[in-house]
Amino acid sequence: MVTSPEFLSAATLRAALLADREQALTRLYRQAFPLVRRHVCGHGGTAEDAQDVFHDALVILYEQAVGGQLTLIASASTYLLGIGRNLWRHEQRRRARLPQDALPDDPSALEAEAAPETDETRFAVLDYVEQLGARCKNILLAFYYFQQPLTQIAADHDYRSVRSATVQKFKCLERLRNSVRRAFRSETIDY
Numbered sequence: 001m002v003t004s005p006e007f008l009s010a011a012t013l014r015a016a017l018l019a020d021r022e023q024a025l026t027r028l029y030r031q032a033f034p035l036v037r038r039h040v041c042g043h044g045g046t047a048e049d050a051q052d053v054f055h056d057a058l059v060i061l062y063e064q065a066v067g068g069q070l071t072l073i074a075s076a077s078t079y080l081l082g083i084g085r086n087l088w089r090h091e092q093r094r095r096a097r098l099p100q101d102a103l104p105d106d107p108s109a110l111e112a113e114a115a116p117e118t119d120e121t122r123f124a125v126l127d128y129v130e131q132l133g134a135r136c137k138n139i140l141l142a143f144y145y146f147q148q149p150l151t152q153i154a155a156d157h158d159y160r161s162v163r164s165a166t167v168q169k170f171k172c173l174e175r176l177r178n179s180v181r182r183a184f185r186s187e188t189i190d191y
Contacts, residue, residue: 018066028077031075032080032084033050035081036080040084049091054080136171153165
């Protein structure tokens with residue numbers, strides 16, 4: 001079997017991709033995929049991982065070649081191997097950050113463990129915020145919900161300094177915490 005010649009220049013590769021994309025990509029696949037597969041499988045990956053990495057590398061090469069941004073100093077298959085190595089390294093780092101044993105096999109199990117907050121608890125907190133009064137409610141909502149800077153809150157509420165607005169926000173937050181604590185204690189103590 002005679003192997004097809006290697007793409008040695010970016011211009012040749014670009015011309016081949018524009019003339020007959022399918023044939024050019026097939027040639028690249030035959031030339032470079034075994035190299036990428038050998039690298040990925042030799043570094044802890046599977047054949048499926050190698051295919052994913054190679055396809056991503058091929059897309060990058062294709063976009064650069066057709067866009068005229070590709071500069072080859074080696075063959076196209078060597079370039080694809082380099083891209084594949086980098087992509088596989090990134091994938092390994094990403095996988096290392098995710099604890100595999102912590103994730104259940106069934107995605108619906110994540111939803112069951114999450115214990116979403118109910119409308120009841122959400123409205124209970126809003127009730128406590130309402131009990132604080134308009135000024136505290138506005139300050140806390142502006143800071144925590146609308147994420148406004150304290151300089152803006154100080155100006156909107158006519159405080160002389162940012163420090164005064166910070167102190168008032170802290171006092172309002174403490175009032176909210178205390179009212180929630182009192183309510184929680186009464187619920188847990190009452191039989």
